[in-house]
Every structure is written in C-alpha cells, then in structure tokens.
Amino acid sequence: MEESNLGYIGEVHPTVAENFDLPVRAYVLEIDLGRLFAAALHRVVYRPVSKFPGVDIDLAFLAEDGQKAGDIADAICRLGGEYLHQVELFDIYQGNQLGEGKKSLAYKLKFQAQERTLTAEEVNRQVEQIKAGLKEKFGILLRS
DSSP, rough: TTTSSSEEEEEHHHHHHHHHTOOOOOEEEEEEEEHHHOOOOOOOOOOOOOOOEEEEEEEEEETTOOOOOHHHHHHHHSSSTEEEEEEEEEEOOOOGGGGGTEEEEEEEEEEEESSSSOHHHHHHHHHHHHHHHHHHHOOEEEEE
C-alpha cells in the first residue's frame, strides 16, 4: 500500500466472481485501520450519559471579521471548566448594524454534571469566566 493511501476498494473481477459462484456483483475493501486511527484529529472518550439535566446557554460575541470561529470555540472549551461538555457554533452574522469589519459569532454551550444538578450560580460563574477570558485573549465582548 502506498504511503498516502489508507486503503483500496474495488469490484471483484467477473472471472473470480464466477469461480466462486457469486450471484451478484461483489466488492472488496481493505483499510489500514492503524493509519486511519492515527490520522484522526480527535480522540473519542467514553463518558456515561448523565441522569441529571444539563443547562444550555446561547452566547453571541462581537468579533473582528478576521477572527476564526474555531479559535474562539477552542478558548471557550478551555475556559468553560469541568462541567462544560459541548460547544457548538450555530450562527455567524455580518451586517451594517455591527460595524465595519465586525461579525457576530453565536455559540450554544451545554453544562452538565455526572453526579448532580448544577446550580445557576455555578453555571453563571463559568459563563463569566468565559466572557472575561475571551475579552482578555481576543478583545471580544458579549453581543448585547
């Protein structure tokens, strides 16, 4: 297998299919799973589903046009604490009312604990930490 290939797929030659009495067209697939897993960007970690409710919060930030949404999402993940389980970008908006060179990036955040229901104070404390960290790192503010 070539260095750049993860595998091959192809149809079984008709003569081979006939020799094995295959009633339909057949295909063969070979994948180097070791190389495929090594190329994966994110490791999947099993975490049991919590029986306690989560808290979903939507936050929209006013950022410079050139600011990457992924960089902001990564920072939110680092700043969000142990109970932040999901960050999803769900809207990008640009318009005259935002100002020249500005855009709004809206994220859905899910906070959840395995062992108990989170309090509003706990979630609000983490949201404030996220807002302060994003202001410090990127100079962006929560959109009002």
